[in-house]
Amino acid sequence: MDAKEVLTKVPTQLFVNGKWVNSSTGKKIPVYNPANDELLVEIQDASPADALSALDAAVAAQDEWAATSPRYRGELLRKAFDLITERKEFFATLMTLEMGKPYAEALGEVAYGAEFLRWFSEEAPRIAGRFGSNPEGTGQIIVAKRPVGPSFLITPWNFPLAMATRKIAPAMAAGCTSIVKPATLTPLTTLAFVDLLREVGVPAGVVNVITSSSASSVSNPIIEDSRLRKLSFTGSTEVGKMLMQKAANGVLRVSMELGGNAPFVVFEDADLDKAVAGALQAKFRNIGQACTAANRFIVHEDVADEFARRISETVAGYKVGDGLAEGVNIGPLIDQDAVAKVGELVEDATKRGAKLLSGGSKIDGAGNFFQPTVVDTVPAGSEILAQEIFGPVVAIQRFKTEDEAVALANSTEYGLVSYVFTEDLNRGMRMIQRLESGMMGLNTGLVSNAAAPFGGVKQSGVGREGSFEGINEYLETKYVLVPNS
Numbered sequence: 466m467d468a469k470e471v472l473t474k475v476p477t478q479l480f481v482n483g484k485w486v487n488s489s490t491g492k493k494i495p496v497y498n499p500a501n502d503e504l505l506v507e508i509q510d511a512s513p514a515d516a517l518s519a520l521d522a523a524v525a526a527q528d529e530w531a532a533t534s535p536r537y538r539g540e541l542l543r544k545a546f547d548l549i550t551e552r553k554e555f556f557a558t559l560m561t562l563e564m565g566k567p568y569a570e571a572l573g574e575v576a577y578g579a580e581f582l583r584w585f586s587e588e589a590p591r592i593a594g595r596f597g598s599n600p601e602g603t604g605q606i607i608v609a610k611r612p613v614g615p616s617f618l619i620t621p622w623n624f625p626l627a628m629a630t631r632k633i634a635p636a637m638a639a640g641c642t643s644i645v646k647p648a649t650l651t652p653l654t655t656l657a658f659v660d661l662l663r664e665v666g667v668p669a670g671v672v673n674v675i676t677s678s679s680a681s682s683v684s685n686p687i688i689e690d691s692r693l694r695k696l697s698f699t700g701s702t703e704v705g706k707m708l709m710q711k712a713a714n715g716v717l718r719v720s721m722e723l724g725g726n727a728p729f730v731v732f733e734d735a736d737l738d739k740a741v742a743g744a745l746q747a748k749f750r751n752i753g754q755a756c757t758a759a760n761r762f763i764v765h766e767d768v769a770d771e772f773a774r775r776i777s778e779t780v781a782g783y784k785v786g787d788g789l790a791e792g793v794n795i796g797p798l799i800d801q802d803a804v805a806k807v808g809e810l811v812e813d814a815t816k817r818g819a820k821l822l823s824g825g826s827k828i829d830g831a832g833n834f835f836q837p838t839v840v841d842t843v844p845a846g847s848e849i850l851a852q853e854i855f856g857p858v859v860a861i862q863r864f865k866t867e868d869e870a871v872a873l874a875n876s877t878e879y880g881l882v883s884y885v886f887t888e889d890l891n892r893g894m895r896m897i898q899r900l901e902s903g904m905m906g907l908n909t910g911l912v913s914n915a916a917a918p919f920g921g922v923k924q925s926g927v928g929r930e931g932s933f934e935g936i937n938e939y940l941e942t943k944y945v946l947v948p949n950s
Contacts, residue, residue, distance in 0.1 A: 466554045471555055479675050480660070481519045482526075482670050489515055494507060499564070513682055541586075549579045562653075570788075578629070580916075581915045613639070613941050625647065640939075696717045721926040723881075730764075732867075734889055743886060748910075749794070764862070765864060777823040786834075787832070807854060807855070879924055880921050883904075901923060916932055
């Protein structure tokens with residue numbers, strides 16, 4: 466679709482109680498295209514008062530929304546799925562404009578993000594408790610599920626549609642109202658999606674959206690309000706810890722999908738064709754700007770040279786540029802700070818003795834571009850092994866034994882996802898048990914699926930999104946004892 470036409474169809478106001486409204490401050494936030502630094506649009510900059518107005522709307526709508534039938538809620542989500550699928554080109558173009566990912570990947574995100582709408586449209590009617598006799602035979606136990614209540618959903622910039630649908634869909638399905646705060650860098654896709662929800666008939670107050678240049682100024686009054694019952698956040702571990710501390714005062718239910726430092730382990734018996742394809746997928750999807758991106762490539766010394774050669778040759782042929790241009794594999798990073806961070810990590814690794822096989826530098830000119838990069842024989846202690854890279858860089862370590870590989874893989878405070886490539890089924894089963902991660906890809910570089918529980922262990926977060934577990938994050942359990950007469 467034409468980019469200018471797409472932008473004319475995107476709301477730029479706050480969405481509160483079913484209406485598009487201006488901020489009480491009169492201030493606006495510029496949204497830029499990371500591929501060329503050009504201004505896309507300006508959106509409303511919410512104040513703390515606007516944030517509380519959104520909470521007021523969610524609270525006012527909660528009881529009536531919770532009383533709706535699960536089938537009704539599911540049908541609304543299904544209508545949204547159908548409509549967003551019909552408009553996939555619009556949403557893909559919009560995502561590429563504000564976030565930078567190649568258009569083909571943006572189309573993939575539309576399909577992935579829409580699946581959460583379809584999945585939870587089917588889960589809404591399946592909310593169930595249980596009934597049975599107590600062990601003493603003196604009464605009947607009833608266990609019921611009910612909505613947690615008004616929920617505050619904070620989404621990141623890297624997957625503007627999927628992160629919104631992954632949170633909003635289960636909240637709606639469970640009978641919870643919500644206030645959504647999208648990332649300041651990429652708010653447009655969420656605004657367009659919520660307008661679609663309005664279009665399919667979601668009642669006023671059920672989903673509200675506030676955009677702000679200051680996350681804390683709008684988040685704090687909502688979190689501190691005793692009427693809020695749930696907080697869901699996707700972002701850095703540092704910010705997640707602060708939000709959990711704030712949520713503790715109200716004893717809020719929390720879901721935290723935080724940072725990652727994913728190991729990608731290639732054993733000597735791996736199918737290298739599969740391993741290379743999986744590595745390219747796990748690393749360069751979304752320009753490496755994903756919490757599930759492979760961060761540390763831990764490769765057996767017998768196959769490391771060949772693995773590094775194949776990866777670097779492929780990467781050297783990647784086309785870098787505007788994600789809307791034909792044939793582009795690698796789009797821009799989100800901003801100049803991201804470019805600088807990636808550059809610093811690569812520089813630190815090479816200064817410590819890592820071998821640069823491909824790329825390694827910022828690309829001069831307009832936009833936030835960094836060359837797709839491969840560094841080999843990265844020594845222990847390098848910052849690139851400890852920090853989430855969030856960029857198009859493959860960092861390769863080498864190992865000799867299985868125990869060494871496991872130790873390297875687990876040598877991080879994070880535990881979101883891991884990837885293992887081996888043709889030995891017994892070894893694969895051992896890795897399932899030994900690697901400290903909430904998710905694992907065995908001989909695949911892509912694990913995300915709406916039907917699977919997404920989340921990590923250690924400092925990668927608490928709770929799960931997607932799957933059967935995802936709707937339970939928005940439900941509380943109520944037990945009733947009915948004595949036998």
